[in-house]
Amino acid sequence: MHFRRPSTTSRAIRTVLLCxxxxxxxxxxxxxxxxxxxxxxxxxxxxxxxxxxxGPNNAIALHIFExxxxxxxxxxxxxxxxxxWKPLNPTTWExxxxxxxxxxxxxxxxxxxxxxxLERPEKLVNSPGSFTSYTKPIARxxxxxxxxxxxxxxxxxxxxxxxxxxxxxxMPKKVAATLTQADFDSGKAMIGTGPFxxxxxxxxxxIVMARNPDYWGARPEWDRAIFRIITDNGARSAALLAGxxxxxxxxxxxxxxxxxxNPKFRIEQTVSWRTIFWQMDQSRDxxxxxxxxxxxxxGKNPFKDARVRAAISRAINRDAIVSRxxxxxxxxxxxxxxxxxxxxxxxxPEAYDPEGAKKLLAAAGYPNGFGLTLHATNNRYxxxxxxxxxxxxxxxxxxxxxxxxxxxxxxxxxxxxxxxFSFEMLGWGSAAADVALRSITGTPNPQTGYGxxxxxxxxxxxxxxxxxxxxxxxxxxxxxxxxxxxxxxxxLDDHAIxxxxxxxxxxxxxxxxxxxxxxxxxSLAQFFHKE
Numbered sequence: 001m002h003f004r005r006p007s008t009t010s011r012a013i014r015t016v017l018l019c020x021x022x023x024x025x026x027x028x029x030x031x032x033x034x035x036x037x038x039x040x041x042x043x044x045x046x047x048x049x050x051x052x053x054x055g056p057n058n059a060i061a062l063h064i065f066e067x068x069x070x071x072x073x074x075x076x077x078x079x080x081x082x083x084x085w086k087p088l089n090p091t092t093w094e095x096x097x098x099x100x101x102x103x104x105x106x107x108x109x110x111x112x113x114x115x116x117x118l119e120r121p122e123k124l125v126n127s128p129g130s131f132t133s134y135t136k137p138i139a140r141x142x143x144x145x146x147x148x149x150x151x152x153x154x155x156x157x158x159x160x161x162x163x164x165x166x167x168x169x170x171m172p173k174k175v176a177a178t179l180t181q182a183d184f185d186s187g188k189a190m191i192g193t194g195p196f197x198x199x200x201x202x203x204x205x206x207i208v209m210a211r212n213p214d215y216w217g218a219r220p221e222w223d224r225a226i227f228r229i230i231t232d233n234g235a236r237s238a239a240l241l242a243g244x245x246x247x248x249x250x251x252x253x254x255x256x257x258x259x260x261x262n263p264k265f266r267i268e269q270t271v272s273w274r275t276i277f278w279q280m281d282q283s284r285d286x287x288x289x290x291x292x293x294x295x296x297x298x299g300k301n302p303f304k305d306a307r308v309r310a311a312i313s314r315a316i317n318r319d320a321i322v323s324r325x326x327x328x329x330x331x332x333x334x335x336x337x338x339x340x341x342x343x344x345x346x347x348x349p350e351a352y353d354p355e356g357a358k359k360l361l362a363a364a365g366y367p368n369g370f371g372l373t374l375h376a377t378n379n380r381y382x383x384x385x386x387x388x389x390x391x392x393x394x395x396x397x398x399x400x401x402x403x404x405x406x407x408x409x410x411x412x413x414x415x416x417x418x419x420x421f422s423f424e425m426l427g428w429g430s431a432a433a434d435v436a437l438r439s440i441t442g443t444p445n446p447q448t449g450y451g452x453x454x455x456x457x458x459x460x461x462x463x464x465x466x467x468x469x470x471x472x473x474x475x476x477x478x479x480x481x482x483x484x485x486x487x488x489x490x491x492l493d494d495h496a497i498x499x500x501x502x503x504x505x506x507x508x509x510x511x512x513x514x515x516x517x518x519x520x521x522x523s524l525a526q527f528f529h530k531e
Contacts, residue, residue, distance in 0.1 A: 136449030343433025343484030369399025
């Protein structure tokens with residue numbers, strides 16, 4: 001890692017020990033280090049890039065650990081550590097790796113590292129967000145030479161390999177044997193190929209990285225990237241205005257107008273791929289937090305009835321959420337994926353119809369409604385707690401007497417995955433509808449990797465078949481997208497989940513910086529530039 005510090009001493013070579021490896025520092029007396037300070041809106045729970053498949057963790061990991069396939073700002077796939085990937089026959093893909101890539105400790109990047117990295121997610125026990133949905137389709141991994149990987153897939157004509165290869169961070173074979181988060185969080189296992197090297201992780205506070213001088217690609221302009229965890233909206237804007245950070249992500253809605261009018265700052269934005277939606281327990285007969293109006297257990301699960309799910313969808317005034325709660329910084333959702341994403345079915349958001357919702361509840365046997373506690377994060381998505389409160393009020397108006405409980409993201413994800421809730425918020429971004437449906441609505445199956453984020457355990461064999469058909473359509477992109485649209489439309493009609501809105505991805509930064517807004521919402525330091 002490289003630091004530049006002013007000094008009056010003579011030039012001398014200094015060394016620093018990091019992750020068991022000695023890196024040379026520049027001579028004393030050189031120019032002041034240039035830092036890029038980014039205010040993050042969500043907590044980063046681990047430095048292990050394969051521990052929790054959550055956006056904040058994934059974005060941070062990309063600075064250090066790269067994937068075989070990269071994604072550009074428009075969610076299109078481009079070569080990464082792999083130069084090419086092509087089918088040799090219906091079940092075998094050949095991947096050619098980029099030559100002359102080195103790990104941060106100086107050792108060469110090889111096919112053995114790829115094999116170990118793709119095998120690791122299966123070994124991680126109790127992962128709060130498993131990466132196995134991306135590796136389960138692989139039946140066998142062969143490495144005929146140092147720069148070639150051959151993947152034999154479990155099913156023929158597997159069409160989603162680029163997405164899977166984009167989603168799994170690659171690490172050295174010796175690091176892939178590490179199964180504890182502690183070695184990553186301390187820095188011991190933080191050896192990647194990326195444009196930055198790990199310096200420090202202070203949980204809930206900041207992550208510090210230093211430029212990788214031996215990076216195989218275009219080197220970042222910054223000596224250091226400092227990511228500060230500022231989940232409070234007001235504090236994040238205040239830090240930018242005070243000059244404590246150079247850029248913030250997830251600009252608070254209340255501050256957008258004044259920042260746009262301030263000549264010292266600029267805003268970049270685009271429609272995010274992230275859709276905020278509600279999952280419902282559709283598995284247990286007597287789910288928690290579902291009661292009668294007196295607060296006693298209801299004794300049955302109303303969410304198993306498609307009419308109740310439809311009633312909930314009609315009870316939500318998405319236009320009001322977008323205009324009043326999100327202050328225009330979102331679009332009403334009509335599917336699990338945003339309108340610009342591959343496989344969006346082209347549907348319109350379900351109309352607000354509270355009277356229709358009441359009739360559906362009555363037809364389902366709940367003329368007086370029932371009681372419910374919905375759960376949501378309070379520091380993960382833009383205005384998430386306020387959206388939860390507004391949604392609860394809308395459900396209460398149609399007879400579902402609704403309370404709200406919000407939690408910090410780390411505790412929330414752990415409890416949601418354990419099945420502690422019955423009606424919960426989740427946000428999801430994906431480059432394709434069939435990929436998102438596989439994780440969110442596919443019948444949970446450890447053998448196939450379906451349903452890894454299906455907290456409500458929704459299950460419909462017809463939808464599973466539609467997803468599988470889409471993911472094995474290789475005849476043309478149009479044919480696959482048509483199948484993805486059919487699957488997305490089926491999930492929408494069955495109200496497998498209840499979509500709410502797709503937020504805008506937005507950054508505010510001091511003048512003199514520029515950044516091309518990314519639909520994936522990720523703040524990647526290597527793509528910030530000085531004007």
